[in-house]
Amino acid sequence: MSLSIPNSRAQSRTRSSRAFEAPITPLDGVHPVFHDGRVAVITGAACGIGQAAAVELAKLGLKIAIADVDEAGLAETAKLVSDIIGQSNLLVIPTDVSKKEQVENLRDKVYEAWAEVAVLVNNAGIGPIGKSWEGLDNWHKVFDVNVFGVLNVQQIFVSSMLPQENPSVIINTGSKQGITNPPGNAAYNASKAAVKSLTESLSHELRNLPYANVTAHLFVPGWTWSGLTGSKTGAERHPGTWTASETVLYMLDKVRRGQFYIICPDNETRTEVDQLRIMWAAGDVAEGRPALSRWHKDYKSLFEEYVKDGLESLD
Incomplete structure (x- = not known):
């Protein structure tokens, strides 16, 4: 063709x-996982999209567990979330997703407290520049978080989510750079291409398990004002960007509709x-x-x- x-x-x-x-099926406007009292786990929750996901899911009444290596940023997110759902419905668990034992600790603490995970937002990511023949140290850093971090969370949580009676979703954060591969940061592009591939495989494997009540979704933000794009520097927000909240709300709507590929637009594209x-x-x-x-x-x-x-x- x-x-x-x-x-x-x-x-x-x-x-x-x-x-x-x-295909869009008739909806009542609410996905079975987005209900009061259910549990969401968000990695990379110290700022940007992760922080916005924690806030928006808290507004829907979910209990929230937030994880990140940035403990100061995690504290900021915790304040925003606790103001919505109260401290008793919040877990703050500093976690380096590149460390398997820390991800296991995250899972154990969530299940000890609440015995389930309805929404897993596998979002932690970094973007140091690694060129095709330069910056090998940055390649290791990027892949440790963006690929093996995502894989650690996926492998450690899925086995616990599969036996759950109620539906649950896994949302992996990818990037358009992992699809169209624009020049500039080969390490980041390659890491996000890997996330696309492993999330596609996860979705296929889950839908072919007769007992699985878990779905996977690839969340691909557009140009979003976040920590990776300059929001932490105090620079003025570019008018072409969406806010992190706008991006998350778009994503949640598409998850409600059952879409796997969630390719977010922005004010420029x-x-x-x-x-x-x-x-x-x-x-x-x-x-x-x-x-x-x-x-x-x-x-x-x-x-x-x-x-x-x-x-x-x-x-």
Whole structure:
């Protein structure tokens, strides 16, 4: 099947947003896991998306366990969450997700306190720059947290969540950089590509277990104002970004709808542009174009034409 640049409106229509939407079933507006009294565990909860996830889930009445290596930031999140649900419904557990024994401690403390996990937001991540042939130390740091940290949490929690009677969800935080692989930080891109792959495998394995009542979801934020994008520095927020809360609320809505791939837009990039970028990246492989042809001097204008034609087909 050709994935060449569309040269007509009819060809472009096949790449409309509906092609990327999961089937939507009738809903009462509430996913079975997002209920008062159930339990959410959030890693990377000291700031940004993790902090916003803790706050928004607390607003829904869930009990919240927050984990991070940044204890000062964790204390800030704890204050926000306890103001909503009270201290008795909050666990604060400093955790380095790259350390298996610390993740086991996190799981044990949550199950000792509340005997279940309904929502596991596997969100911890870092972004030191590692180039393809430089910065090996940063490669180890990034993979220890972004890949093995996610894998530690997944492997240690899933075996405990599977026997639970009530439905539960695992939400792994990926990145568009793990899908379209833009130049700039090869280590981060590769780590998030690994998260995409392992979450896809997790979803497949869970849905083929006859007794599983757990679903997996790949959460891919757009341009979000968070610790990784400068919110900790005191810089002025860029108007192209979404707030962390906006991103989390979008994600929760898509989880309610049962979607696996949750690709968040932002104030600069609309959903249809994300879809066209993803299809172009896949076309590099399918059509034998140069790697990352979107940024190749001989293909830049062709990519721009492709996006222009694709968006015009939707108007």
